[in-house]
Amino acid sequence: MRLGASPVLRGVDLTVRRGEVVALLGANGSGKSTLVRTLVGVLPPSAGDVRLLGRPLGDGVPWGRVGYVPQRVSAAAGVPSTAEEVVASGLLHGRRLRLPRGWRARVREALDQVGLADRAHRPTHQLSGGQQQRVLIARALVRRPEVLVLDEPVAGVDRPSQEAFAATMTRLVGDGMTVLVVLHELGELAPLVQRCVVLRHGRVVHDGAPPHPRPGHEDSDHEHVHPHAHSRTLQRAEDVRLADGPFEARLDARDDSAEDEGAR
Ligand SMILES: Nc1ncnc2c1ncn2[C@@H]1O[C@H](COP(=O)(O)OP(=O)(O)OP(=O)(O)O)[C@@H](O)[C@H]1O
Ligand SMILES: [Mg+2]
Secondary structure (H helix, E strand, C coil): CEECCEECCCCEEEEECCCCEEEEEECCCCCHHHHHHHHCCCCCCCCEEEEECCEECCCCCCHHHEEEECCCCCCCCCCCCEHHHHHHHCCCECCECCCCCCHHHHHHHHHHHCCCHHHCCCEHHHCCHHHHHHHHHHHHHCCCCCEEEEECCCCCCCHHHHHHHHHHHHHHHHCCCEEEEECCCCHHHCCCCCEEEEEECCEEEEEECCCCCCCCCCCHHHCCCCHHHCCCECCCHHHHCCCCCCEEEEECCCCCHHHHHHHC
16 A cells, blocks of 8 residues: 555555454554544555455445445634534435435434534534544434444544443444454443454454453553563464454555655
8 A cells, every 4th residue: 555655554454244343553653544544445555455345446346335434634624614514415325316204313312422413503613623533423323324444433522422322333333333442542432342453553463352451551641552571463464364244345556565664
């Protein structure tokens, strides 16, 4: 996976199985957003193969069954939209250019799930950063997706809203939703996360059970993943290939061997 001059992701081979909740972790710049953006078709892979819900990326993917929450961008630009409009846009996808019957009630329900029902008619630029982030979550949830990809959904979101988000996610996962979520720490979602994938310099360096916080590491400041502390650190990308699932990504830049030193 190449962006600009150098490869961002190398030898990533990842399959998420139906019903799994997978956290994608790694330092700033390790390639987390690039991986999820490639997976949802926002970025074209320069090499490799991506399948979503069993279909190669493209028109064949049932996009209406996929929800995506992008990593927050700092400032909103362009025409002001109300929270209701932004969430309603989550009901438009592919060839569907008209809102479905009953959209207002669905939008209201999604805003309610993130605790913003009373802000439906506010222009989003008048909402706080954390509230804007919750509007993006509602836009993904309004589809009632089978698979949900979230890029740091709770960055900048206060603790009560994180708890409310975790409760909503718990219910949706209980109903069978598959989740791939980029996080810096597991936080409130820790009880839900069954598997952690850690990227470093665009490679998968850990894929396995979430580490348990160890004595002295229980503080909320200290919920980092310690990949070295776990026996399942990967030797080869092939180790993570699993049976077919809703998400599969095999992204590779074959010409990367000389560029390792420049990867940081
Ligand atoms: N459009 C682009 N063109 C060239 N390089 C890019 C582009 N977008 C991202 N990169 C580079 O790709 C690398 C990975 O970026 P990415 O946004 O995927 O990291 P991340 O793991 O999501 O980081 P963060 O934790 O800060 O969100 C970075 O080195 C970044 O500079
Ligand atoms: Mg990112």
